Amino acid sequence: xxxxxxxxxxxxxxxxxxxxxxxxxxxxxxxxxxxxxxxxxxxxxxxxxxxxxxxxxxxxxxxxxxxxxxxxxxxxxxxxxxxxxxxxxxxxxxxxxxxxxxxxxxxxxxxxxxxxxxxxxxxxxxxxxxxxxxxxxxxxxxx
Numbered sequence: 001x002x003x004x005x006x007x008x009x010x011x012x013x014x015x016x017x018x019x020x021x022x023x024x025x026x027x028x029x030x031x032x033x034x035x036x037x038x039x040x041x042x043x044x045x046x047x048x049x050x051x052x053x054x055x056x057x058x059x060x061x062x063x064x065x066x067x068x069x070x071x072x073x074x075x076x077x078x079x080x081x082x083x084x085x086x087x088x089x090x091x092x093x094x095x096x097x098x099x100x101x102x103x104x105x106x107x108x109x110x111x112x113x114x115x116x117x118x119x120x121x122x123x124x125x126x127x128x129x130x131x132x133x134x135x136x137x138x139x140x141x142x143x
Contacts, residue, residue, distance in 0.1 A: 004028060026116075030067060033116060037142060055110040055138055061102060062089040064114035065122055071114050096126045099133065108136045118143030 007015065007024035015021040041048060060079065062072030072089035080087040088102070092113075095102055103109060111130060115123050118141065130137050 027067075030116075034071075041142075051140065052110075056083075057085055058138070059085060059107070059109045060087040061095070061109060061111045062087065062114065063092050063095055063111055063123070063126060064089075065092045065120055068114040068116060068123075072112075092120070092122045092126045096122055096129065099126075099129060103130065103134045103137065105134065105136075108138070109134075110138050110140065113139065113141045115141070115143050
């Protein structure tokens, strides 16, 4: 039995005692969630291709927190090779605390925000701050 299955198999009270009552279930549901997101993207393929085509050549930021940051880091080099444009994965907390290191007022960019819930406080704050300070940045939000 792997560690995740062991945590999921613990009684609820013991999970709560260990502080893992939400984490293990969240991790376990990730593959299903991402497959559902993929299916949604496939259904919206034409609209996404049209949108991304208009952003062709722009530098890209992949923004997320936790497992969503990991997803961005996992696809960073693949997208850079395929799209032939600079692609950088950055944790939303890093972007929020040092936005000027990642964006310039005189340059357009595409920000792809990746989030399971879509409402993490740092993710929302990063998007709001970008929209305020860098209105030339285009946003694609994947939740």
